Amino acid sequence: MMGKKIWAILLGLLMVVTPLAFSETSAASDTGTTVILVSDNAADHTLAQYLANITGAIVVTTTWGIYDPNVTAEIIGYSPDQVIIIGGPDAVVSQYAADLEEYNITVYRWWGANRYDTDLAVIGNATKMFGINFNGSVMVAGNDSAAMKLALKLALQNRSMIVYVNASTNATALMEKLQIRNTVMVQTQASEKIMEKIKEELRECNCQAREIEANVSASETLMLMEKLQERIAAVEEIANLTNSTQLKEELQAIEKLMKQANSSLQAGNYTEAYQLMLKLQVQTEMLLKLSHKEMEFALKDHQEIGLEREYLKLEAQVEALAKLGYNVTNITQVMEQLKEAIQNGDYKEAKKLIKEVKFMIKEIYKEGVPGMGNETSNSTMTSNTSTSMPSNPMNGTKPHKP
Incomplete structure (x- = not known):
């Protein structure tokens, strides 16, 4: 049989990120244990870290586009009530959802056609599921991972939503859609041209913008x-x-x-x-x-x-x-x-x-976790899952009840 080491490379690398403590009561406590499954794509992973810090959810990371059976095992080890997948099936392959279906674990997939639509899907669904109320926004280029690290820190400090932009973003329309009027713009030298274009559009809509430079x-x-x-x-x-x-x-x-x-x-x-x-x-x-x-x-x-x-x-x-x-x-x-x-x-x-x-x-x-009583068994064990893309990225994908 093929060795475990080779399969570990073939099928991906597992990384578990422990969420930081957050001062407010965990929103995840109302819904039981929540695991967020996300790829190592910087944009999606930043969103996962943000939610983990606010809700107390556990983040499990898989290599983009690769299936690793150890990832499924890690998730099962947390005995979750629900799993939220951030990203489409290209990023977090569908085999993971299929694995979890075998355990009748409720799965939600929050995603859109690209990282920008996925961002909007996460904002919309997090508001509905966890009752998160955002205070303003932090804008950052959707491919600038160094800037995202600082954006994450600022967003957590102020309970702001993280908003990804690129050269094609209509900043005015985006601000209207999100119903916000102020933002903090985080950039590195790699994204300064994109952010300059965004800044000009924000001036036109009389939106407030503060600029912060992140070092590489x-x-x-x-x-x-x-x-x-x-x-x-x-x-x-x-x-x-x-x-x-x-x-x-x-x-x-x-x-x-x-x-x-x-x-x-x-x-x-x-x-x-x-x-x-x-x-x-x-x-x-x-x-x-x-x-x-x-x-x-x-x-x-x-x-x-x-x-x-x-x-x-x-x-x-x-x-x-x-x-x-x-x-x-x-x-x-x-x-x-x-x-x-x-x-x-x-x-x-x-x-x-x-x-x-x-x-x-x-x-x-x-049977549930041994020695912990029935209260630790999954409250959503009777649910099957669906991972098709929602017609509106803000709606998310919800499980169908049998």
Whole structure:
């Protein structure tokens, strides 16, 4: 069987972000334990961090466009009442929602056609679900991750909404839609042209705007480069596994640009290196989307790969349940049989055992966390989920009740 280390690269990297303490009473307490599942896309992840700080929700992060079974296991380990996915199925792939459906966990997907519409969807749905009342706004370019860090800090201090803009944004119409008249504009040198255009439009609508410059440091640039290198490593492994000519060709262009960014970084040209890596963020997301498709093709053509992935997904879930205190002895015995069946090429038996393990996991999960009483079991366990895109990004996606 393929090693866990290789699969970890192939299927994504897991990062859990613990929300900071917030002085006001958690809005999430009214709805039970809430997990926010989001990709490592800076715009979506900033929104997730904002909600986590205000509501007490738990943020689980997955690599953009990549499926990692350990992410599902991590979510299950929190025994959530509901999961909010921020971002579309390209960013947070649909397999996660399918995994959670098997546990009858209520899932909401808040998203739009792009990060700007997703931002509006999150603002609208957070207002409805958590009763958040915003005080003003903080505007920031939707691709400027360094500026977003400062924007997040300012938004939390003043309970302001984070509003993403770009060169195509009609600032006047946006302010009217959000019914706000004042904003703080956060920028770096990489986004100053965009923000200058926004500032002129705000003057025309007599809106109040305060400007703040965010610095691009060497450490910020290096962190961004490391994240991009992780993405590239994931694509390289998938390219090697699938033998995709297109992926390999795209990787060459990406790696050339990465070398250029690294040279700028080493020379101390942090702004230049940062701007190059902002371009790389977009390009790697496009490449990850292609990688996901190539991986799905490979799974269809190679039955063993699909079964191995299913085994690792179930293994991660069983380990998460064991940590919660569930007795998984019987399940692990069947898992050993499943592992042996895959190794022996007995795929028919493997498929049968996979169904058996899934049934066993669902049965013990219904009982709730051991030793905690029925009050800890999911109050929304009877709900199924839907993840189709809403016609109006402000409406969000809500589960259908059976």
